[in-house]
Amino acid sequence: MRITCPICGERDRREFYYVGDAVALERPDADAPPEAWHGYIHLRDNPCGVTRDLWYHEQGCAAWLVVTRNTATHEVLGVALASDEKGEAR
Template identity: 65%
Template sequence: MRINCPHCGERDRREFCYMGDALAMDRPTQDAGDAAWDDYLHNRDNPAGLTRDLWYHEGGCGAWILVSRDTVSHAVQGTALAQKAAS
């Protein structure tokens, strides 16, 4: 799989570190209890199809990148700097 870094250009995915789903999860309150915190920390959906992931360009410029990709084919649909996508 190849990922297009907005700073460095297209690179092999081995230069990047996958950091998880880019969708914001609702963080439990401090007093939510062990079950709510366990679910928040350890359980994730595993969708088939288009997702938005957060990747860190560890072997390059150090940018945080949002990657839109298909989890079935691994085809990358697009990338953007995470900071710019959040604003």
């Protein structure tokens, strides 16, 4: 598996650290209802198909990335800097 870092170019998977669902970029407001925080912290989908994950280019440029990939075909559909994606409406 190879991931194309927007800064470094195509790199081997071993340079990256998998962090989890990109939902982490959508932190609720401090005064959001408990249900919103419960969903943010505990609830994750387990899709067979397209998913958005956070990855960290730990052994490279140290950028946080949002990788869109397909869990059924293992196809990597897109990579973007998390700093560019943050706040983007889903």
